[in-house]
Each structure stands twice: as structure tokens, then as C-alpha cells.
Amino acid sequence: MNLFSDIRALVIDALAQMELAGELPAxxxxxxxxxxxxxxxxxxxxxxxxAMVLAKPAGKKPREIAEALAARLAADPRITAADVAGPGFLNLRLAPSEWQGVLRAALGEGADFGRSELGKGTKINVEFVSANPTGPMHVGHTRGAVFGDALASLLDFAGYDVTREYYINDGGAQVDVLARSAYERYREANGLEPEIREGLYPGDYLIPVGEALKEKYGDSLLDKPESDWLIEVRDFASARMMDMIRQDLALLNVHMDVFSSEKALYGTGRIEAAIARLREAGLIYEGVLEPPKGKTPEDWEPREQTLFRSTAHGDDVDRPVMKSDGAWTYFAPDIAYHWDKIDRGFDQLIDVFGADHGGYVKRMTAAVAALSDGRVPLDVKLIQLVKLFKNGEPFKMSKRAGNFVTLRDVVEQAGADVTRFHMLTRKNDAALDFDFDKVLEQSKDNPVWYVQYANARINSVLNKATEGGVATDDASLAGADLALLSHPAELEMARKVAEWPRTVEIAARAHEPHRIAFYLYDIASELHSLWNRGNDELSLRFVQDGDPAATAAKIALARSVGVVISAGLAILGVTPAKEMR
Structure with missing residues (x-):
């Protein structure tokens, strides 16, 4: 049930009646x-x-339309008042029974309350994390993982057919650096001093990889030239790193549907086929780019390259896909990878990139538009940086990682639920501060605790009502006399519950899961406010001693709030707290 959609349908029907009556043009x-x-x-x-949006096409004044519309809406029993405001906005007041009906719907639908058919089964691919397989995930990956996973859950809840995908960047030079770094740990495992020279990965996480290489190869690789061991060590180390990354993601309860490999695109003809498709469309040519910004002609050596005419699809400049020496640029396999996603039948694509990939957005969007003839939209979400604090000071790097704070560090300090919720308390393109002390404190200023405390309070009144002999299963509560919920504060609480389906659709359309976190904080605030008012106004307490009918109605209200809090936390990937400790 979406009461806002229902009332909109009522408005549209009234406008249609006005057209039939000649009050509006057809x-x-x-x-x-x-x-x-x-x-x-x-x-x-x-x-x-x-009235405001129809005035110009109808050739009428907004207030004239609003007044006629108000008269028709006021005749509906669901509407108790329809008032024209300002130049032509129309404010509506609904009968209390409408808000009470929302509570019955929440209790009847349970975890499915707020689910939407917005997506209509549209196949959508959400690619996120996609970290290089060269080490453990850092705090930036943590935010991207949480955002991508929550967005996928949100879209699923809104009726989309969602695939979570991880693109393994294992085709570039960084995996060769990984192999050389792992080889030094292999030498160390064989009793030699490792040479962790500049440019190699220094983290201790490669020590077990070196030991595993020794277990597999003994000392047989020690005297061989790099050309003999590089590929084997690279594949071995990359596989071990991906195992570590999967374990890190599991700490956050993030599980991918698909892992795609960049390396698998090479030598298969897929890159060549993707570029050929663009060439057939007249979008590939041989040319010379202008000097980059900040470069003078004297500092720039122009070279003819194979270029993609990305400016034909909104980019600022055309982009090279092949270097002058005939090697593919980094962009070329990414084009092929996105064409593969289009070829797999996805109707929409979402890429979740780190903040440092801002310059990649237009070229990738242009490539997808060109490859799909504009049929498949690509939405790129950039994840801004996370600043970590503890005891008022920046949180130091992990020795195990070598030069950054890992996902595992954050989860071990704060817990998965706290980490996930807090990572969604800011919009993805805004920087986020993560203070370990504040995210664990018990106060209204900590949204994680505040929402969980609201859910725990709801569970406590359910338990108390059960002990008092009131049936608190959802079916029984849905049958309670909800007309007894007549206090303005109770109706306001019901209005907040009614906003849940609308919030889901708005957040899903905008690809903004942080809206769910904001809504949960707001409805938790309403619940705490109502709870506190009950300290002074006994009639607002959820459990009314000696009045089981009133208690059942008020418990139905509390349980309805619990329904949407649980659903919202599920989208965020957070387990609802049954009690606070």
C-alpha cells in the first residue's frame, strides 16, 4: 500500500472528470x-x-483550476479538507481512518510493506568495489561496498531484477607488481632477506602468500629468471588476494552474484570486437589529441593514436583506446567489459567508483551510450573519502596493510552493523567522518544507536503487552480497533509510517540509499518523542493498564513502526536490535 500513490490516483481521476465536464481541455x-x-x-x-503544472497548457489561472479540483476532492470521504493556498497549491487533509488503514497494511504485509513494482522486473547491474586484487580492502572500499550493496538491496525492494557484480582489475601492470612483491615474500619464506624496494607492496599480508608459494614450489623458483615465474606467481597471488577480498566483504555481509575478470578479456577477441563495433558506427579514428591542460606545446609530444569519438556522446574530449605502439589503453578493456554487460541483457547499468575516478565518468557514459545506441543508461556513483578518527585523533594506518587502514580494521573496531549504517549517513558524493568513539556512543547524536534503540523499545512494549495478556501477533494487532488512535501525536506517527513506501520509490529512482538511513532516523525520532510524551500524558503510553482494547491499538502503532524500521535496516544490511545492552 502506498497512500501517496492512492491519493495521487484520486487527483488524476478528479482531473479526468474535470476534462469530461469541460472544465479542462482534453x-x-x-x-x-x-x-x-x-x-x-x-x-x-x-x-x-x-493546478500549477496544468495552468499553462490548460490556458487557465492556477487558482481557478485548484478551486474546481478542491471541490471535487472534498466530496471524497477520504478527504476531510481541500484548501487552496498561494497562487494555486492545493493542501489536503485526510480522514484519520486513512492513516489507521496504513497501519493495518503494514501489519498485514509485514516485511513486504513498502515493496514496490517501480522496477517492473527491469534488469539492472550494480558493479561496485572492483578493487585491484593486490591487497586487503581499505576504508574507501568499505564505503563503496556498503553503498553498492545497500543500493542493490534498495533496487530489489523496489521491484528491479538486480545483479551485484565485482570487476576484477587483474589485467594491468599492478598485478605484475603484486607478483614481484609476493616473490620477495617467497624468498623470505625460503630463508632469504626480502628486497621490498620502492614500488612494491610492503604489507605483511603477503607473508602467508610467500609461505604458500614455498609450500607449492619449494625452492625451485629461486634461481629462475622473472620471465619463468612471473605469470605463475601472478595468478597464484591474485587468487589468494581475491580470497582475502571475499573474506573481507563477508565481514560486512556483502556477497557478489558475479565476479568478472579483466584479464579474461585479453586474447579472446572481445576487446577487438567492442572496438570494431564502435568503428562500424564511425566513432573510431586515427588522430592526435590536443595537449592536456597545463601542458604547453613544447612539453607535449603529439603522437597519432587510435581514438574513440566520445565527444559525440557528451564527453569533453575524444579518448585513446590504443597507444601509438599498438597496445591497448586501460580504457579499451573497460569498453569491452561494459559491452559484455549490455550483451548479457541488462537494461540499466550502475558503476560505483571511488572519488579519484571522477575523470572517468563522461568517457564511460559515452562508451555505453555508443555501444547500446542510447538504449542502456549508465549511472556512475562516485564515493567520496572517509576520514577516520579515534580519541579525537586521526586513526593510524594498519601495519599489516603497510600504508592504509583496512576494512577489517574498521569492522573489528566498530562492528559490521555500525559500520554499514554509519557509512550511509551521508550522501555518497559527500565526504564522511567516521569517529570510532561517536559511532559507538549511546546518544541521539549517534543515528545507529538511536534507530536501534527505537526498535528495542518497540520490542520491550510488545513483550510487556504479551505479559499483560494482549495478543501481539501481527494478525491480531491488525484486527484491533485502530479508531482508538485519535491523538494528534499518534496520527503523526501513522503519517510517518505512511511515508515509507514513498521514500523507497524516491530513493530507488535517485539511486540514493542514504535516504533510507535518513528516514529511519526521522521515524525513530517520532517514536522516541511519542514514548517520552507518554511519561507526562498517561493516555499516550503504549500499554494502558486495564484497557486491553486501547493497548492493542497502541501496540499496533508501535509494531507498525517496527515493521518499517526492520525493513529499512534490512535494506541497509543491518540487523535490528531486539534489546540494547
Missing amino acids: GLETAAVTVEPPRDAAHGDMATNA
């Missing part, structure tokens, strides 16, 4: 008509912009 486009909470709650329960 054939007006109503896609821009919205029904949403008013900016000021004192103005009503919902507001519609119908």
Missing part, C-alpha cells in the same frame, strides 16, 4: 502532477501541484 499531460507531504505540516497532510 488530453492534458499529468505526468508532472505530484502528491507529497507539504513543506509545512501545519498546512495539511498532503499537497498537490496539479
Whole structure:
């Protein structure tokens, strides 16, 4: 049930009746008509912009349309008042029974309350993390992993057919550096002094890899030239790193559906085929680029390269796909990889990149547009940096990693649930501070604790009502006399529950899972406020001694809040707390 959609349908139906009555011209486009909470709650329960958006195409004044629309809506038993405001906005007040009906829907649908058919089964690929397989995941990967996983869950909840995908960047020079670094640890395992020279990976995490190489090869690789062992050691070390990455992701309860390898694109003709497709479209040519910004002609040696005409699809400059020496650029296999996703039948693509990949957005978007003839949209989400603090000081790097704080460090300090929730308390393109002391403190300023405390309070009143002989299963609560919920504070709580399906759809459309975290904080705040008011107004307490009917109605309200908190936390990948310790 989505009450906002239901009332919008009522508005659209009233507009259609106005067309039939000649009060509006026929054939007006109503896609821009919205029904949403008013900016000021004192103005009503919902507001519609119908008169404002239809005035110009209808050739009428907004207030004229609004007044006629108000008269028709006011005749519906669901609407208790329809008031025209300002130049033509229409504020609506709903009968209390509508809000009470939302609570019954929440109790009846349970974990499915708020699920949407918005996606209509659209196949969507969410590619995230995609870290180089050269070491453990760092805190930046942590935020990207949480964001991507929560976004995938949100889209699934909104009716999309979602695939979580990890693109293994194992085709570039960095995996050769990994192999040389692992080889030094192999030498160390054989009793030799490792030469961790500049440019190699210094982290202790490669010590077990070196020991495993010794177990497999003994000392047989020690006297061989690099050309003999590089490929074997590279593949061995890359596989071990991916095992570590999978374990790190599992700490956050992130599990991928698909792992795709960049290396698998080479030597298969897939890169050549993708570039040929672009060439057939007239988008590949041989040319010379202008000097990069900051480079003078004297500092720039122009070379003819094979270029993709990405400017034809919105990019700032054309991009090289093959170097002058005939080697592919990094961009070429990425083009082939995205073409593979298109070829697998995805209707939409989402890439989650780190903040340092901002310059890659336009070229990749252009490539997908060209490869799909504009049919498959690509949305690139950039994840800004995370700053870590502890005891008022920046949190130091991990010795095990060598030069950065790992995902495992963060989860071991804060826990998976706290880490996941807090990583979603800011929009993805805003920097985020992660203070270990603050994310674990028990206060209203800590959104993780505040939401979990609300859920624990709900469980406590359910237990108390059960002990008092009130049936607290959802079916029984849905049958309670919800008309007894007549206090403005209780109806306001029900209104917040009614916003959940709308919030899901807005967040899914915008690809913004942080909206779910914000909503959970708001509804938790409403619950705590109502709870605290019960300390002074006994009639607002959830358990009414000696009045099982009133208790059942109030427990139904609390349980409905619990339904949406649990659903929202599930999208964020957080386990609801049954009690606080």
C-alpha cells in the first residue's frame, strides 16, 4: 500500500472528470502532477501541484483550476479538507481512518510493506568495489561496498531484477607488481632477506602468500629468471588476494552474484570486437589529441593514436583506446567489459567508483551510450573519502596493510552493523567522518544507536503487552480497533509510517540509499518523542493498564513502526536490535 500513490490516483481521476465536464481541455499531460507531504505540516497532510503544472497548457489561472479540483476532492470521504493556498497549491487533509488503514497494511504485509513494482522486473547491474586484487580492502572500499550493496538491496525492494557484480582489475601492470612483491615474500619464506624496494607492496599480508608459494614450489623458483615465474606467481597471488577480498566483504555481509575478470578479456577477441563495433558506427579514428591542460606545446609530444569519438556522446574530449605502439589503453578493456554487460541483457547499468575516478565518468557514459545506441543508461556513483578518527585523533594506518587502514580494521573496531549504517549517513558524493568513539556512543547524536534503540523499545512494549495478556501477533494487532488512535501525536506517527513506501520509490529512482538511513532516523525520532510524551500524558503510553482494547491499538502503532524500521535496516544490511545492552 502506498497512500501517496492512492491519493495521487484520486487527483488524476478528479482531473479526468474535470476534462469530461469541460472544465479542462482534453488530453492534458499529468505526468508532472505530484502528491507529497507539504513543506509545512501545519498546512495539511498532503499537497498537490496539479493546478500549477496544468495552468499553462490548460490556458487557465492556477487558482481557478485548484478551486474546481478542491471541490471535487472534498466530496471524497477520504478527504476531510481541500484548501487552496498561494497562487494555486492545493493542501489536503485526510480522514484519520486513512492513516489507521496504513497501519493495518503494514501489519498485514509485514516485511513486504513498502515493496514496490517501480522496477517492473527491469534488469539492472550494480558493479561496485572492483578493487585491484593486490591487497586487503581499505576504508574507501568499505564505503563503496556498503553503498553498492545497500543500493542493490534498495533496487530489489523496489521491484528491479538486480545483479551485484565485482570487476576484477587483474589485467594491468599492478598485478605484475603484486607478483614481484609476493616473490620477495617467497624468498623470505625460503630463508632469504626480502628486497621490498620502492614500488612494491610492503604489507605483511603477503607473508602467508610467500609461505604458500614455498609450500607449492619449494625452492625451485629461486634461481629462475622473472620471465619463468612471473605469470605463475601472478595468478597464484591474485587468487589468494581475491580470497582475502571475499573474506573481507563477508565481514560486512556483502556477497557478489558475479565476479568478472579483466584479464579474461585479453586474447579472446572481445576487446577487438567492442572496438570494431564502435568503428562500424564511425566513432573510431586515427588522430592526435590536443595537449592536456597545463601542458604547453613544447612539453607535449603529439603522437597519432587510435581514438574513440566520445565527444559525440557528451564527453569533453575524444579518448585513446590504443597507444601509438599498438597496445591497448586501460580504457579499451573497460569498453569491452561494459559491452559484455549490455550483451548479457541488462537494461540499466550502475558503476560505483571511488572519488579519484571522477575523470572517468563522461568517457564511460559515452562508451555505453555508443555501444547500446542510447538504449542502456549508465549511472556512475562516485564515493567520496572517509576520514577516520579515534580519541579525537586521526586513526593510524594498519601495519599489516603497510600504508592504509583496512576494512577489517574498521569492522573489528566498530562492528559490521555500525559500520554499514554509519557509512550511509551521508550522501555518497559527500565526504564522511567516521569517529570510532561517536559511532559507538549511546546518544541521539549517534543515528545507529538511536534507530536501534527505537526498535528495542518497540520490542520491550510488545513483550510487556504479551505479559499483560494482549495478543501481539501481527494478525491480531491488525484486527484491533485502530479508531482508538485519535491523538494528534499518534496520527503523526501513522503519517510517518505512511511515508515509507514513498521514500523507497524516491530513493530507488535517485539511486540514493542514504535516504533510507535518513528516514529511519526521522521515524525513530517520532517514536522516541511519542514514548517520552507518554511519561507526562498517561493516555499516550503504549500499554494502558486495564484497557486491553486501547493497548492493542497502541501496540499496533508501535509494531507498525517496527515493521518499517526492520525493513529499512534490512535494506541497509543491518540487523535490528531486539534489546540494547
